[in-house]
Amino acid sequence: MELHDLWFVVIAVLWTGYFFLEGFDFGIGVLTKLLARDRPERRVLINTIGPVWDGNEVWLLSAAGATFAAFPEWYATLFSGFYLPLLAILICLIVRGVAFEYRVKRSGERWQRNWEHALFWCSLLPAILWGVAFGNIVHGVEIDADKEYVGGLLDLLNPYALLGGAVTLSLFTFHGAVFAALKTTGEIRYRARSCATWLGLLATGLAAAFLLWTQADQGKGSSLAVLIVALLALAVAVGAIRAGREGWSFAFSGLAIVATVAVFFLVLFPAVMPSSLDEKWSLTVSNASSSPYTLRLMSWCALIATPLVLLYQSWTYWVFRKRIGTQHLADSAH
Template sequence: MDLATLWFGLIAFFFVGYFVLDGFDFGVGMSLPFLGGVGKNRDDVARRQIINTIGPVWDLNETWLIVAGACLFASFPEWYASLFSGFYLPLLVILLTLIMRGVSFEYRHQREGLRWKRGFDRMIVIGSAVPAFLWGVAFANIVQGVALDERHVYIGSVFDLLNPYALLGGLTTLLLFFTHGATFVALKTDGKLRADARRLAFRAGIVTVAVAAVFLAWTVAAHFSVVVLVLAALAAVSLIASVLANVRGREGWAFGLGAATTLFAVVTLFAALFPNVLPSTIDPAFSLTIQNASSTEYTLQIMSWTALVAMPLVLLYQGWTYWVFRKRITRASIEETVHA
């Protein structure tokens, strides 16, 4: 295996980490209108419970995107340039909504007014749902291919990116992250909220299984290989097993299998993409591949040694953080804080 192929695999690894971790963050944010009550039945203690499940880790989870983007820029500059110029508007919307979500987490609790909190709750929901959908749209287009000319410049419009396969990909990631987030809420809370989250995860999971099955079948049909077929099958089996584990009240297993579903789904897309990094729908000769989009050998060598030292430290720190904040967020602990 040459270094360019190795770094293609590492880019896949970083995006797997991002979608697994920030994916359930998105799901938790999207669950607010369904679990925190509405109107006169609005339960702010329950909403604080929901938000606090990801309070200590959401910003740490987002750093995986920063690392993935930085490594993409350094290891595949041609891919980075074509991707960020062609997908500029969707990526800008993702960035702005991520900022919106981060601001909301920090400012929601600064005042007690109902209108103040409702406004930031809406921003959390929007800042979770929009990136969850657009990431699926973006990756589906990357796998399917876009209108690249001989200079590797995207010459299509933003509306060309909203094709049926890409929209289905966006709906799949939206539902997958929503289900994963509801499962995480059930894993991290207690009482009525825990039971409500389990019911929500089940209902969302049924819809997710149906939509994801169509998207994975479409992907396998368009990019058939034994590897892609096996990975897609593993994603499907993991998703179904996650829904069944949730029904049995095994939230830990349900969450772990949900993470495995995201892992296998993302790896399926990268396997379908290989050895391209951004196919051209105009002429296959115009496609960006692992070889013609990568940095020099010397650059990849320096990056490889850096990753060898830094990655274990990052993984250890992330694992330690989750271990420290592993306990459930109980309603009693939120009420104690409110009355303190």
């Protein structure tokens, strides 16, 4: 395996980790409006991800940084062509982080309500926009001979990409509902189970339509096998949550997300951004990569740093593994 092939796999793993972890983060943010009935219940939902949400975003920083260093042509074309959607995601992530910290700095009703609105919208919009972005990457965009995106913003809002946005939103919200059932106790836990059931059915239908479209359009034998895994995992996750087996449901909803992202990258390879204008203008792992020396240096750095990051993040989840409920909230809103 060439180093640029290896780094394509590494970047795929980083995006997979990000969507697996940040997926239930976004889902919890959306569920603060769909599931929680009052402010104490919203506080419970937010507290389930309070200790881990910022650590989950490390995977995004790593994926973007690895793309910049390993495939600078891919990074340049992606971030220039998708500038407005990615800027919207960045603003949402910034506002969302501020909302987590500032929401309880004052006890005023209006203050807390506005930050809760911000948390909801800044979770919902990235959950949609990531699907739209990856849908366009997989489907192909207008890249010319100079490796530059020459399409417009409206070209990114095509039916395939919009369906991708609906899939990521439904998958992440389902993943978040299962996580809420796994991490809470009391009435909210049982309502989270019920909510997860219908969200899972919705996600399964949308994912089936999107993945089958992807397979029919440009699929391979390997992507078909992983597609089947994704749909089976979703079905098992829905069945498990209906049976009250939240741990198994969370594992399989996570597997569904992992398999869905794997389909994206299996369909892409060896391209990283296919051109819809001319196939020979597509960005590939070979014509978009950095020098072999850069890739070797990155490989050594990743070999040292990755185990430390995984160890620390695993320890964080272990420390904050217990369930919480409204009875565990302090009397003060602060």
